[in-house]
Amino acid sequence: MADVERRKKRTAKRKRPRTPLEAFHLSYLCVTDLSAQVWCEQQAVYHKEKPGVQLPEKTTVVLNAGKSIHLARELQDHNLVPVKTNSREDRWAIKLLNILLTITNLRKGQRVRECPVFGVLEGVFVFGIIDQLNYTAKGELQLNELKTRERAYMPVPAQKKRDHFQVSLYKHLFDAMVQGCLTQDIFTHHLRLKLKQSLGQEIQEHAQKAGFVVQCFEDLLELVLLNLTHSDIPPIDRLQIEYIHQQTNTLLGTEVITYDQDELMSMSHYFLDYWKGQRDPKGVDIEDTWKCSYCLFVDICDWRRRKADSLIQKSSEKKS
Numbered sequence: 047m048a049d050v051e052r053r054k055k056r057t058a059k060r061k062r063p064r065t066p067l068e069a070f071h072l073s074y075l076c077v078t079d080l081s082a083q084v085w086c087e088q089q090a091v092y093h094k095e096k097p098g099v100q101l102p103e104k105t106t107v108v109l110n111a112g113k114s115i116h117l118a119r120e121l122q123d124h125n126l127v128p129v130k131t132n133s134r135e136d137r138w139a140i141k142l143l144n145i146l147l148t149i150t151n152l153r154k155g156q157r158v159r160e161c162p163v164f165g166v167l168e169g170v171f172v173f174g175i176i177d178q179l180n181y182t183a184k185g186e187l188q189l190n191e192l193k194t195r196e197r198a199y200m201p202v203p204a205q206k207k208r209d210h211f212q213v214s215l216y217k218h219l220f221d222a223m224v225q226g227c228l229t230q231d232i233f234t235h236h237l238r239l240k241l242k243q244s245l246g247q248e249i250q251e252h253a254q255k256a257g258f259v260v261q262c263f264e265d266l267l268e269l270v271l272l273n274l275t276h277s278d279i280p281p282i283d284r285l286q287i288e289y290i291h292q293q294t295n296t297l298l299g300t301e302v303i304t305y306d307q308d309e310l311m312s313m314s315h316y317f318l319d320y321w322k323g324q325r326d327p328k329g330v331d332i333e334d335t336w337k338c339s340y341c342l343f344v345d346i347c348d349w350r351r352r353k354a355d356s357l358i359q360k361s362s363e364k365k366s
């Protein structure tokens with residue numbers, strides 16, 4: 047009987063259409079996957095469907111210049127230590143160790159760079175990396191996101207909207223983490239990580255140098271959850287984005303973001319609906335078609351073609 051039930055379940059699962067998360071073999075989403083949907087969801091989907099599409103040489107140069115500025119900032123605070131990883135558990139262990147170091151350094155009132163954040167949003171595991179956390183002169187915990195720009199002026203409102211969403215989501219995930227919302231089972235259930243997996247020699251040594259003795263993934267995870275639950279780290283008070291001109295490395299301007307939890311949740315809900323297979327992807331609205339002229343997928347975009355066809359049909363209906 048049990049076998050019959052199992053077979054039935056397997057058949058039902060096979061018949062159910064795969065969600066985009068399943069189709070792209072994703073066990074989690076990055077914050078940047080969701081913020082890309084603010085700009086154009088269809089474009090974000092094309093990037094996943096066609097990862098081999100080559101970026102124009104100019105875009106690659108711009109991205110590399112941005113990475114160099116980020117790296118230079120990171121190196122102001124600490125050296126990069128290469129650590130060999132042998133398993134998925136090792137790779138997540140590095141993120142967990144970085145969280146432990148973040149907690150330690152924030153407790154000392156120090157500035158922290160490249161802080162990993164994660165959590166579950168509407169049943170989906172979401173991961174991101176905060177550029178910088180520091181305390182202001184007023185004692186507020188501030189998130190500072192660095193955005194580099196090829197052009198020597200501030201971004202247009204559509205780009206700012208994407209960036210505002212991104213930092214707001216970072217705050218949401220970070221606040222939930224320091225309020226002790228992470229649990230062991232989200233790592234096993236969503237990421238399918240093995241708790242008893244031994245950590246690689248280099249990971250164990252790296253942890254020991256930082257003052258943590260751990261042998262398997264579970265040791266480290268328990269340590270992180272304990273530290274987060276009992277941390278006296280406050281939620282993020284202030285969200286700020288610095289826009290830097292790549293070529294000259296000069297500050298173009300700073301945006302202070304007003305956090306709006308309701309708006310963040312409503313946008314996240316809408317974006318996650320796509321990943322959970324509850325609706326089709328959406329391209330840009332008609333007033334935003336200027337974005338298409340910067341898009342790599344403009345020649346193959348179904349959304350754009352369908353919009354153009356419906357406009358032609360409407361105008362011919364009007365004429366007749």
Ligand code: SF4
Nearest residue numbers: 086089329338341347
């Ligand atoms: Fe989005 Fe326009 Fe690109 Fe299509 S062509 S993916 S609608 S930006």
